[in-house]
Amino acid sequence: MSSNSTPYYFVPGLSRHPAMAAFGLIAFGFGISGWVNHASWGGPLTLAGVAFVLYVLYNWFGDTIAESNAGKNxxxxxxxxxxxxxxxxxxxxxxxxxxxxxxxxxxxxxxxxxxxxxxxxxxxxxxxxxxxxxxxxxxxxxxxxxxxxxxxxxxxxxxxxxxxxxxxxxxxxxxxxxxxxxxxxxxxxxxxxxxxxxxxxxxxxxxxxxxxxxxxxxxxxxxxxxxxxxxxxxxxxxxxxxxxxxxxxxxxxxxxxxxxxxxxxxxxxxxxxxxxxxxxxxxx
The missing domain is CATH 1.20.120.80 (Cytochrome c oxidase, subunit III, four-helix bundle)
Structure with missing residues (x-):
């Protein structure tokens, strides 16, 4: 990796991933609270929150890996x-x-x-x-x-x-x-x-x-x-x-x-x- 192709400190652009992860965690929190209180929607909302967070992390880490492979780090x-x-x-x-x-x-x-x-x-x-x-x-x-x-x-x-x-x-x-x-x-x-x-x-x-x-x-x-x-x-x-x-x-x-x-x-x-x-x- 040449020093000419690598920036002093790479700063990525605006990202949707933090907001999406927060949304998934909020859904997970509400789902857990409903689940422990035996609400019918608690379990499905919890699983949906977990699935959404995993989806966000998959894409977030994918972007980070792509930045690393592109020589930006x-x-x-x-x-x-x-x-x-x-x-x-x-x-x-x-x-x-x-x-x-x-x-x-x-x-x-x-x-x-x-x-x-x-x-x-x-x-x-x-x-x-x-x-x-x-x-x-x-x-x-x-x-x-x-x-x-x-x-x-x-x-x-x-x-x-x-x-x-x-x-x-x-x-x-x-x-x-x-x-x-x-x-x-x-x-x-x-x-x-x-x-x-x-x-x-x-x-x-x-x-x-x-x-x-x-x-x-x-x-x-x-x-x-x-x-x-x-x-x-x-x-x-x-x-x-x-x-x-x-x-x-x-x-x-x-x-x-x-x-x-x-x-x-x-x-x-x-x-x-x-x-x-x-x-x-x-x-x-």
Whole structure:
């Protein structure tokens, strides 16, 4: 990419995409509010809002990719993208930090407090032992989810995917495109297998362990942490699949491939979150 063809800082023209995305999100918000209140129009409006936002994002990212392939993104735009992705991942760290904090508070602060001498007057039969189904006996009996075998298998899968995407990155930097494509395809495949195991784990939890989202504080924290992580694996896998398609198409060079790097950063973040989740949720 010659310096003569690349602007100092590319500023795109007026765009309809932000307004359209806002419209879709408003529809999604109204749909969700109607859905949880059992309105007949809530579900369809929610799905329509999601579909419309995905349509907008498809076209928005398509325009951005076209600008990049046209050589309009110079060094300064690349730096902006890197900072933007870094802040986005930081916001995701705060997101998961809140759920880990809720788990820590319930297990290490609220539960011992409910089991102290004064609380025994209200709940004499309560045992301050984690996991817990609460002091009032309102939660159905359930069996906890241990680390064997599926969570441990999934840990090995994600750790392996971290290796394969690193191999793909080094191959891309060294201009070994075939090796990079194979490494990235393997990463996407490992992510799909991970999600398949998690779907089976949820089925096992609901139908054999009676472990549900309504199973007290244990059930709610378990499904919120693992469920949102699974969604992030799906999101990261989607990003990597799009990057894989672009790599096969020849959009990247050894020096111009931030889309790959941004998706790889996100995937490594997903790996690290899982390690914390694996220890805090399945072992502790």
């Amino acid at each position: 110079g060094v300064n735009v690349d730096i902006s993208y890197r900072w933007s992705m870094a802040w986005f991942i930081f916001s995701e760290i705060m997101f998961f930090g809140a759920f880990f904090a809720a788990l820590f508070y319930a297990r290490n602060i609220a539960m011992p407090w409910m089991g102290d001498v004064e609380s025994k007057l209200l709940w004499p039969n309560f045992q301050a032992v984690w996991p817990n189904d609460g002091p009032a006996g309102l939660v159905e009996k359930f069996t906890t989810m241990g680390p064997w075998p599926i969570p441990t298998i999934n840990t090995l899968l994600l750790l392996s995917s971290g290796v394969t995407i690193t191999i793909a990155h080094h191959a891309l930097v060294e201009n070994h495109m075939k090796k990079a494509i194979i490494g990235l395809a393997a990463t996407v495949g490992l992510g799909i297998v991970f999600l398949g195991f998690q779907v089976y784990e949820y089925y096992h939890a609901y139908h054999e362990l009676n472990l549900k989202l309504t199973s007290g504080i244990y059930g709610s924290t378990f499904f919120m942490l693992t469920g949102f992580h699974g969604f992030h694996v799906f999101l990261g896998g989607t990003m990597l699949a799009i990057v894989l398609r672009r790599m096969i198409r020849g959009d990247f060079t050894s020096k111009h491939h931030f889309a790959f790097e941004g998706a790889a950063w996100y995937w490594h973040f997903v790996d690290v979150v899982w390690l914390g989740l694996y220890i805090a949720v399945y072992w502790m």
